[in-house]
Amino acid sequence: MKQLITFVKKEFWHVLRDRRTLLILFGMPIVQVLLFGFALSTEVKNTKIGVLDQDKTQSSIELISKINANQYFDVDKSLTSIDQAEDAFKGGKIKMILVIPQQFSENLIVGKKTQIQLITDGTDINLANQIYNFMSNILMDYYGQKTLQQASGVQPEIRMLYNPQLKGAPNFVPGVMALILLIICVLMTAIAIVREKESGTMEILLVSPMKPSTIILAKAIPYFILSMIILISILILSVTLLDLPIQGSLFLLLFxxxxxxxTNLLIGIIISIVTNTQQVAMLISLVGTMLPTLMLSGFMFPVENMPVPLQVIGNLIPAKWYxxxxKNVxxxxTGIEVIWKQIVVLFGMMAILFVIAVKKFKIRLE
Known part of the structure; x- marks a missing residue:
């Protein structure tokens, strides 16, 4: 035990003396959380739109005021003809044109369906779809209120569960947590052990009184502790800066x-066992773990929309279950009664990787 503690202290001092490693370990989580939270937000805010009001009644003015009053859209241009739409889009200042047809107010009073035209800039299809969905919700809210008020005086209430303000943080924070912990645990652990091989000190360590398994464990412990510190830092940033409280059990989330x-530390150890240079270890870590996590874990793209073969591959990625x-916790x-299956799968992956790491380690190093 004394030997293990001594070796862990040595590894800690090695990490603390390496400023580049410290910058990656602590700078990257902060930068990514702030970047995703403020610069790369998927929320629709203050999007400039144009309006062609062909009705020009009190109802159409109320609708325009309702749209302009929220935080999502700003009415930047009032058009007089449909021919001005293309010129407005070419200027690049507006992303959508709302066309209110004639007899809009009259049809609304008698309960007839009135088609409001939404013209979007399709050069950015993702942004166009987001703008369309936000505007559709506003129109449905307006139509519902007007129609039901006239019929029975009932006002509908629209609620978005778990994310009523449609913020971007609930979408990306779980993914950023998975991605950062993956990079730190896999990449840093793999490089730390391979560095010993490249410098020739691994052979010296293996002939020392310490068992090889103790050496590997001592290499992994510092990065486990650092990962926990970084995890807590991400949670603090999410709660304080992004206003994203932890709804479920903090103990369950930490567990x-x-x-x-x-699991990720074991992946890093396996990569370090099968590689002999830091460049190869880094390449395998980034291409073999980070890219699949980004593409197939559900962080960027819904898993349900992927072809079945890719869904199968995605199920083999620990970050997908995490x-x-x-997201649930x-x-x-939610509690463990909802996520126990995911926990069992993640724990099973950890056990399988542990067996593989032990067997590979014995073959390669003993």
């Missing part, structure tokens, strides 16, 4: 995160 961190758990506030 699952420990399983995920150990991402689902974090942190955003929805």
């Amino acid at each position: 699952v995160s420990i399983i995920f961190i150990i 991402y689902e758990i974090v 942190m955003i929805k506030g």
Whole structure:
């Protein structure tokens, strides 16, 4: 035990003396959380639109005022003809044109359906779809209120569960947590062990009184502790800066995160065993773990929309299950009765990787 503690202290001092490693470990989580939270937000805010009001009645003015009053859209141009729409789009200042037809107010009073035309800039299809969805919700809210008020005086209430303000943070924070912990645990662990091979000190360590397994464990412990510190830092940033409280059990979230961190550490150890240079270890870590996590874990694209073969591959990625758990616990506030299957799968992956790491380690190093 004394030898293990001594070696862990040595590894800690090695990490603390390396300023570049410290910058990656602590700078990257802060930058990514702030970047996704403020610069790369998927929310629609203050989008400039044009309006062609062919009705020019009190109802159409109320609708325009309702649209202009929210935080999502700003009415930048009032058009007089449909021919001005193309010129307005070419200027690049507006992203949508709302066309209110004639007899809009009259049709609304008698309960007839009135088609309001939404013209969007399709050069950015993702942004166009987001703008369309936000505007559709506003129009449905307006139509529902007007129609039901005239019929029975009832006003509908529209609620968006778990994210009523349609913020971007609930979408990306769980994914950023999975991605950062993956990079730190896998990449840093793999490089730390391979560095010993490249410098020739691994052979010296292996002939020392310490067991090889103790050496590997001592290499992994510092990154486990650092990963827990970084995890807590991300949660603090999310709660304080992004106004994203933890709805569920913090203890459950930390428990699952420990399983995920150990799983990633084992992946890093396996990569370090099968590689001999830092460049190869880094390439395998980034291409073999980070890219699949980004593309197939559900963080960027819905897993349900992928072809079946890609869904099968996605199920083999630990981050996919961790991402689902974090969303349920942190955003929805669910307990272990909902996520126990994901925990079992993640724990099973950890056990399988542990067996593989032990067997590969014996073959390569003993």
